[in-house]
Amino acid sequence: MEPLLIKVIIVVVLFVITLLVALYATFAERKVSAIMQDRIGPNRAGPFGLLQPLADGVKMIMKEELIPALANKWLFIIGPCIALLTALMTGAVVPWGGAIKIGDQVINLQVADLNIGILYIFGVVSMGVYGIMIGGWASNNKFSLIGAIRASSQMISYEIAMGLAIIALVMTTGTLSLNEIVMQQDAGIANIAIQPLGFLIFIVCAFAETNRAPFDLPECETELIGGYHTEYSSMKLGFYLFAEYINMFISSAVIVCFYFGGYNFPFQHVFAEFFGLSSNALSIVQTFMMFGKVFFFIFFFMWVRWTIPRFRYDQLMNLGWKVLLPLALANIFITGLVMWGMGKI
Amino acid sequence: MLTNRSKQVVKREMTFMEKAYIPAIFSGMIITFKHIFMKKATVRYPEQTRPFAPVYRGQHVLKIDDAGAERCTACGLCAVACPAEAITMVAAERKKGEEHLYREEKYASIYEINMLRCIFCGLCEDACPKEAIFLTDRIVPSSFERDEFIYGKDKLVETKEHPVDVTKRQTPAVIEFKKDKKHKHNLTFLDKVTKTFNRH
Numbered sequence: 443m444e445p446l447l448i449k450v451i452i453v454v455v456l457f458v459i460t461l462l463v464a465l466y467a468t469f470a471e472r473k474v475s476a477i478m479q480d481r482i483g484p485n486r487a488g489p490f491g492l493l494q495p496l497a498d499g500v501k502m503i504m505k506e507e508l509i510p511a512l513a514n515k516w517l518f519i520i521g522p523c524i525a526l527l528t529a530l531m532t533g534a535v536v537p538w539g540g541a542i543k544i545g546d547q548v549i550n551l552q553v554a555d556l557n558i559g560i561l562y563i564f565g566v567v568s569m570g571v572y573g574i575m576i577g578g579w580a581s582n583n584k585f586s587l588i589g590a591i592r593a594s595s596q597m598i599s600y601e602i603a604m605g606l607a608i609i610a611l612v613m614t615t616g617t618l619s620l621n622e623i624v625m626q627q628d629a630g631i632a633n634i635a636i637q638p639l640g641f642l643i644f645i646v647c648a649f650a651e652t653n654r655a656p657f658d659l660p661e662c663e664t665e666l667i668g669g670y671h672t673e674y675s676s677m678k679l680g681f682y683l684f685a686e687y688i689n690m691f692i693s694s695a696v697i698v699c700f701y702f703g704g705y706n707f708p709f710q711h712v713f714a715e716f717f718g719l720s721s722n723a724l725s726i727v728q729t730f731m732m733f734g735k736v737f738f739f740i741f742f743f744m745w746v747r748w749t750i751p752r753f754r755y756d757q758l759m760n761l762g763w764k765v766l767l768p769l770a771l772a773n774i775f776i777t778g779l780v781m782w783g784m785g786k787i
Numbered sequence: 788m789l790t791n792r793s794k795q796v797v798k799r800e801m802t803f804m805e806k807a808y809i810p811a812i813f814s815g816m817i818i819t820f821k822h823i824f825m826k827k828a829t830v831r832y833p834e835q836t837r838p839f840a841p842v843y844r845g846q847h848v849l850k851i852d853d854a855g856a857e858r859c860t861a862c863g864l865c866a867v868a869c870p871a872e873a874i875t876m877v878a879a880e881r882k883k884g885e886e887h888l889y890r891e892e893k894y895a896s897i898y899e900i901n902m903l904r905c906i907f908c909g910l911c912e913d914a915c916p917k918e919a920i921f922l923t924d925r926i927v928p929s930s931f932e933r934d935e936f937i938y939g940k941d942k943l944v945e946t947k948e949h950p951v952d953v954t955k956r957q958t959p960a961v962i963e964f965k966k967d968k969k970h971k972h973n974l975t976f977l978d979k980v981t982k983t984f985n986r987h
Contacts, residue, residue: 482827746812
């Protein structure tokens with residue numbers, strides 16, 4: 443097959459899977475919250491309420507499209523588009539499974555094996571701020587503006603700590619490519635064992651980056667009605683909400699790749715030998731493992747959301763600048779010291 | 788201090804462990820995780836209903852006797868007893884050949900209960916000397932129109948095909964009490980009525 447065709451297929455499949463996961467993440471969120479609050483949750487549409495996301499989607503599309511009279515019309519439309527676009531773009535560099543060999547062709551289950559994958563992710567994630575900022579500003583609404591300002595300041599502050607946490611990881615792995623980071627964890631030692639503090643900083647920042655509880659100040663319903671998407675309706679609101687769930691999915695995938703071995707799982711080669719799996723079959727099992735881990739982290743995101751109340755704004759900024767940033771710097775320093783001690787630099 | 792669970796509020800600086808957030812967050816997450824396995828407080832409503840209390844007072848039923856004739860004689864005691872004035876009726880005389888429809892010579896040609904006025908106190912049931920009206924464990928369904936809450940005989944009278952069980956409201960004690968109509972509850976009830984009339 444043409445390499446281009448294969449890439450197109452992978453892109454389309456990834457696109458569909460991302461949307462499906464985001465769609466069912468909305469459903470899972472409602473179910474998880476229900477179960478944690480001793481309720482049953484949505485169960486009307488289809489068996490166990492499994493068609494609920496479709497019903498929600500239809501509802502979103504059928505709703506009246508409303509653009510406020512004093513809003514900047516074009517920016518108002520561009521906002522959610524950017525949010526969704528950047529959310530979907532991040533998944534391109536994540537390796538979803540090992541290589542599959544068909545004949546003499548080697549297919550990587552990854553859209554693009556960039557050697558600067560980490561930089562790419564950071565670049566795209568920073569662009570996500572624009573979606574929220576433009577949407578909030580274009581709405582011409584005080585609540586939206588406050589939400590947008592909060593979102594942008596929060597995302598920019600936490601991006602620094604996040605980047606510094608990753609620098610320590612880059613120091614130990616010596617690469618910026620996600621594929622290589624995952625391959626290095628092939629032996630069974632996940633990066634979490636090497637970088638526990640870095641992981642902690644990274645996951646806290648990931649929560650802040652995805653604007654989820656306890657860092658959901660940009661859209662806190664109780665104070666800001668809906669924050670940056672107060673004025674949005676119909677599918678444009680749907681795009682914003684969807685972007686949040688896609689971000690959650692992708693950040694789970696990134697966390698898994700960085701710190702939990704990506705598609706690798708412990709004793710995988712022993713496992714493959716024991717069951718006599720070919721390398722292709724092992725790749726498929728690995729893909730399932732990858733998604734299993736990702737789903738666990740999506741659950742973890744929800745679990746945290748339905749446990750912890752929202753931070754106050756000053757607490758949020760204190761945590762970002764006075765705690766996470768020094769911790770991340772210390773982490774880099776300690777990592778450097780240990781590596782120097784081991785004679786790796 | 789009724790529950791012995793009140794806690795003294797102390798305004799002090801947080802300790803290091805509290806400031807670190809992580810242990811507190813972790814214990815909180817254990818609590819929410821435990822709730823996954825707990826018994827649900829809600830039920831899948833239309834398919835699954837909670838059991839009613841045996842004394843639950845819901846939508847009324849006008850009973851028929853074993854032969855299928857209406858028990859109500861349109862005496863109007865229920866309407867008089869009703870504190871919400873929800874019951875209206877028009878009495879009529881039984882014609883020849885209608886014996887299988889109405890048990891006694893007089894019957895209610897119109898019997899209406901306004902379910903929006905009704906407070907489901909059950910005094911009509913207390914007042915009825917003919918064991919004709921009972922409150923059941925059925926819920927009055929909601930509606931968009933006020934007219935639809937005025938229940939006529941078409942909705943109130945039970946049919947032979949669909950008998951309404953009122954045994955929960957007819958416990959042996961109740962039956963025993965209702966037997967002695969002259970001396971006990973009719974009298975006390977009439978006292979109630981006269982008191983009400985005197986008040987007005």
